[in-house]
Amino acid sequence: MLRAAALGALALVAMIGAMRAFVSPPWLLSQLDRLAGGQTGARLLAEGVPFGTHGQRLDIWGPKGEAGAPLPVVIFWYGGGWAKGERTSYAFAGRALARAGFLVAIPDYRKVPAVHFPAFLDDGAEAVAWVDANIARFGGDRARVVVMGHSAGAWQAVMLALDARRLAARGVAPGFIKAGVGLAGPYDFHPFTSARAIAAMGRWPHPAETQPITFARADAPPLLLVTSDGDTTVRKQNAINLAARLRELGAPVELRNHGPLTHEEVVMALAVPFRAKGPVLAESLAFLKAAMGE
Numbered sequence: 001m002l003r004a005a006a007l008g009a010l011a012l013v014a015m016i017g018a019m020r021a022f023v024s025p026p027w028l029l030s031q032l033d034r035l036a037g038g039q040t041g042a043r044l045l046a047e048g049v050p051f052g053t054h055g056q057r058l059d060i061w062g063p064k065g066e067a068g069a070p071l072p073v074v075i076f077w078y079g080g081g082w083a084k085g086e087r088t089s090y091a092f093a094g095r096a097l098a099r100a101g102f103l104v105a106i107p108d109y110r111k112v113p114a115v116h117f118p119a120f121l122d123d124g125a126e127a128v129a130w131v132d133a134n135i136a137r138f139g140g141d142r143a144r145v146v147v148m149g150h151s152a153g154a155w156q157a158v159m160l161a162l163d164a165r166r167l168a169a170r171g172v173a174p175g176f177i178k179a180g181v182g183l184a185g186p187y188d189f190h191p192f193t194s195a196r197a198i199a200a201m202g203r204w205p206h207p208a209e210t211q212p213i214t215f216a217r218a219d220a221p222p223l224l225l226v227t228s229d230g231d232t233t234v235r236k237q238n239a240i241n242l243a244a245r246l247r248e249l250g251a252p253v254e255l256r257n258h259g260p261l262t263h264e265e266v267v268m269a270l271a272v273p274f275r276a277k278g279p280v281l282a283e284s285l286a287f288l289k290a291a292m293g294e
Contacts, residue, residue, distance in 0.1 A: 025264070026078065026089035033092035033271040040064075042098035044091070045138055051107065052126035054119075058107040059087050060138050061094030070141035071103040072292055075131055079151025079184075079267070081196035082120055083112045092271040097148075100285050103140040105131055109156070117201045117210050121166065124156045128177070129170040146288050147180040150267040151234060152200075154185025155212060158242070161223060162215035179222045179291030181284045184266040186234045187212040187225075187242040216245040222252040222291040226266060226280060233263035252291075256283060 030038075046060040062071065074097050078085045087106040094104045107130075109123035128147075135142055149157035160167060161180040168174065190207045192198045201210040208214045223246065227239035236257065243255040258266060258278045269280040 024084075024086075024089050026085070026092075029268060029271050029274075030089060030091040032273050033095065036272040038092055038095045038272040040099070042095040044094070045103075047088075051130035051134075052123060054110060054123065056108050056110070056123050056126065057087070058105050058127060058130070059091075059094065061091075061098040061104040061106070062139065063098050063101055067139050070136065070144075071101060071139055072144035072146070072288075072294070073105065073131060073135050073140040073142070074102045074288065075105045075107065075127060075145065075147050075157070077107065077109070077124060077147075077149035077153030077156040079149070079153045080111070082117075082152045082200035083196060085111075085153075093150075093267070096270045096272075096281055097285075100281075102288075103135065103138060105135070112196075112200045116199070117204045120200075121156060121159055124160050125166045125170050125172075128160055128167055129172050132172050132176060142176075144178060144292050145176060146178050146292065148183070148284065148288075149181075149185065150183040151185060151263065154182035155187065158182045158185055158187060158212045158223065158225075159215070161221050162212055162217065164217075175221075177221050179224075179288055181224045181226065181287060182239070183226045183280065183284075184228065184231050184234050184263050185212075185225070185238065187238045189234075189238060213242050213245055216242065216249055216251065218249040218251050220246060220249075220251040220253075222254075222287070224254045224256065224284060224287040226256045226258065226284070228258040228261040228263075228266055230260040231263040231266065254287060 043064050045062045048057045076093050078090045087108045097104045107127035109120045147157040157180050161177050225239040225243050227236040243253050246253040265277050268274040269277040
C-alpha cells in the first residue's frame with residue numbers, strides 16, 4: 001500500500017510538471033494535499049452555492065461524521081492580488097479547517113480588471129451577510145463566526161472585521177465577526193507602488209478608505225496577524241503597523257512572524273504535505289478557538 005501511494009505521488013508530481021502552464025499553484029497544492037491524506041476527516045458539504053447580487057458562489061466544507069451540535073464557522077478568502085483565484089483551488093484550506101471542527105465557507109469574489117475597489121470588498125460583505133442568514137441550514141452556529149484569509153484574502157477578512165459600517169449596511173449586527181486571522185496580508189500599503197495595488201485601488205478617490213489600518217478601532221474583534229521575514233510580496237511592515245495601531249487603541253491583537261517563510265509558504269503550511277514549514281495552522285486554530293472561548 002505504501003509503495004502504491006509513493007508511486008501515486010510520483011505520478012502526480014510528473015503530472016504537475018506537465019500541467020503548470022494550464023492550472024494554478026493553489027489547485028496543484030490541493031491535489032497534493034488530497035493525495036497526502038488531507039481529505040481524511042473532512043468533506044465538501046455544498047459546492048457552488050449562489051449568494052449576493054453579482055452571481056457569486058461559495059463552497060462549504062465540514063467535518064466528516066454525523067451532524068451534531070452547531071459548529072463554529074470560519075469564512076476563508078483566498079488571495080491573488082485582487083486579480084485571480086477561485087474557491088475550488090483552496091480545498092486544502094477548507095479541509096484543514098474542517099478537520100479541526102469548523103464549518104468553512106470559501107466565497108468567490110469579482111476580480112480586477114472587471115471591477116475595482118470597493119466591488120470585491122462588497123462581495124465579501126455579501127458573503128458575510130449570506131452566512132449570517134443561511135449558515136444554520138448547513139449546521140453552522142451563527143453566534144460563532146470568524147474570518148480568515150491569505151494575501152488579498154487577508155486584506156478582505158481584516159477589512160470586514162474592522163469596517164463595521166460595510167456589514168451594517170447589509171443588515172449584519174455589530175459584533176457578528178468574533179475574531180479574524182490574516183495570513184501575509186496588506187493592511188497599510190498607500191502610497192501604492194505595486195502594479196496590482198494600483199490596478200485594484202488606484203481609481204478610488206479616497207485612498208485611505210482602501211487601507212485596513214484606517215479602520216482600526218478599540219472595539220475591534222481579536223485579530224491574529226501572521227507575517228514573515230521572507231515575504232517579499234507583502235512586506236511585514238503591513239502587519240507590524242496595523243498591530244501597533246490596534247495596540248495603541250487597546251484592541252486585542254497578536255502578531256506572529258514566521259521567519260524565512262515566503263509569501264506563498266505561509267498559506268502552503270495549511271496543507272498536509274507542507275505542514276512542517278511552520279505552525280501556521282495550529283496557531284491560527286488555537287487563536288480562533290480561544291477568541292471564541294473554547
